[in-house]
Amino acid sequence: MDIVESVRKIPLQDPPEEDFCAADLTWTKFGNAEHHDEVALIPYDRVDDFIIGECSNVEWPTRFHIERGRKRAIGSLKEYKDDEYLEYRLYWCSFGPENYGEGGGILPSRRYRLNTRNRAARPQSMRGCTCHFVVKRLYARPYLALIIYNERRHINKSGFVCHGPLDRDAIGPGAKNVPYICNEIQQQTMSMIYLGIPEENILEKHIEGIQRYCGSDAKVNSLASQYVHKLGMIIKRSTHELDLDDQASIRMWVERNKKSVFFYQDTSESDPFVLGIQTEWQLQQMIRFGHCSVVVADSTFGIKRLKYPLFTLLVFDSRQHALPVAWVITRSFSKPDMSKWLNALIDRAHSVEPGWRVSGFVIDDAAAEIDLLRDIFCCPVLFSLWRIRRSWLRNIVKKCCNIEVQREIFKRLGAIVYSIWGGVNTSLALEQFLQDFVDQTDFMEYFRASWLPKIEMWLSTMRNFPLASQEASGALEAYHVKLKAKLFDDSHLGALQRVDWLVHKLTTELHSSYWLDRFADESDSFQSVKEEYIASTSWHRALRIPNNAVTFNDKDRFFAKVVSQKESKSTRIVWNPGSEFAFCDCAWSMQGNLCKHVIKVNMVFENIKGCQPSMSLKSFEDILIDLWRKPVDGSIALDLSLAWTQQILDQIEKLVELNNSPDIGTVVNKMPLNWVSKKGRTYTGKPTLRYTLPPANSNPKSLIVYKRSRKRKRLSQLR
Ligand SMILES: [Zn+2]
Ligand SMILES: [Zn+2]
Structure with missing residues (x-):
């Protein structure tokens, strides 16, 4: 040219x-x-x-x-x-x-x-x-x-x-004098600082991380110590309040964190406030764990206490724990607003992984825009009972003082929910329920005001949609409980009305805590963090209770006893076993949570012949019976149905196999570690030109090829 x-x-x-x-x-x-x-x-x-x-x-x-x-x-x-x-x-x-x-x-x-x-x-x-x-x-x-x-x-x-x-010396045992801080160590150190771990321990882990690449050296250690200290100071001085005015502060945050924002709509006369947050790490997790799996919504968190409620999208990670992969802060759940940010989120995932798709979307609110979710995610919608169960149990415990009454009310509400399978007239059962407990005025007042007007909507949602499992309920509840503990601890009561504070809290402390959990598990390090993370859902805690710790009272099986693993003298009583609405007398359950005893008792109960299955299993059976009853004559339609059914069966078999495989940490550790072989750096000869950018004024075709290969590289980094 x-x-x-x-x-x-x-x-x-x-x-x-x-x-x-x-x-x-x-x-x-x-x-x-x-x-x-x-x-x-x-x-x-x-x-x-x-x-x-x-x-x-x-x-x-x-x-x-x-x-x-x-x-x-x-x-x-x-x-x-x-x-x-x-x-x-x-x-x-x-x-x-x-x-x-x-x-x-x-x-x-x-x-x-x-x-x-x-x-x-x-x-x-x-x-x-x-x-x-x-x-x-x-x-x-x-x-x-x-x-x-x-x-x-x-x-x-x-x-x-x-x-x-591409620098062969940046990694591997040879890079003695170059303490290359890779993103992972930096993120690890930041996470530990955010979680308030003492500086000595952070430094120790930081140096351990560097030494995996550099070997030990006094100079490296002193540089690392300065680095950790500086990072700690920066984080300590960082504040959520970028401006006294919350709205201006958020605008600045969005401007500075463009890569973590997938949708932003400032308040105006025509539009409500919407802020969609997803860090690059969260995007990677969403693509990895959401693909061909389920995505879950935790809707309207903090609707009473926060300025705007928080909507979280979660996926189930390799331990089936709920992992938040996107946060949306808004008061508007109108169809047009929701479709804007949902589409932005999907587009973002597709820009990285065009074939990304979800197999199911779990909702926890019967008022959700189900059609919209189904259209945008192109998958079936499932319903989880965890929110309704939690609200009922919390209010029963709070508003009725006698434990026998508490058990009975919860059991009766459970029976009303189970009535969606037919055989019972729901409105009659409800009326009977209201009459029988008319003396529980506090609870009845709450129930009439909050649930009676919309109970039919909730029941019909349960009737019409597949129901999610107890494991999913436990995982979602664990996220909910963690969020509450992080956000509503007493030290920030004054800040709850500021959006910038919520954003800061989510993207620093909460994000770091999930990052470190995953890192500890996948790298089999930070043993105490890893153990705490594994035990963070009631499902995993239930798996640790041996079967013989559970006994049923008699043939009627009105209740079950679970012997405590810590003190063998104490036992927990689980009333109404085999139901999602089983009631345990332990302290965790009394706070409205789905406790490990209930889950364990239900696990054992499901294996007893002739007992009623859980709601989700019953819902699965229903779908299978539906499938079986579809009239297919001896035509090619039958061949096709047979082929499809066989395909589904194969997939489910693989899923079961995967679920039964042991600890992912040990799986990862079994993989061989490969350093790039180092031939030694020579300073003579032709400089390498292999990795240069395309030449100036290169023709557009080669530019496209280059861009594609760059995208592929980006993709391969994600996997
Ligand atoms: Zn450079
Ligand atoms: Zn319990």
């Missing part, structure tokens, strides 16, 4: 992407035959987007700092060339320019740091990276910026890739 001699002849480019990088631009040769640079002209207000794009390079995640900068006042020049600058900034990859590794010098103090929204680890050491570019704000046209790319490759003076996943 020809060399352009005037800035006026360089085309202006304004890529549509939010953030863009060098590969998204067409580069022009600018100068003369003896000396020319590769340049591109963009609007000045897009410079930050370009820098963020360059920082987020998959192969070389980095930051750029301003190595040199100059400025002129407007009007200070009488005569000037058309490429004269108003502002001149030389941006350098922060893994350079100094070389702090083998044979490297000492790092001079930096005057400028560019604070981008990029999440890549801030480089901990100089690797002599030579990648750099200049941004010139044009004197003649200050609304334009000329980018001059001097070196696009992240290589050192010897021409070797010197950082990022």
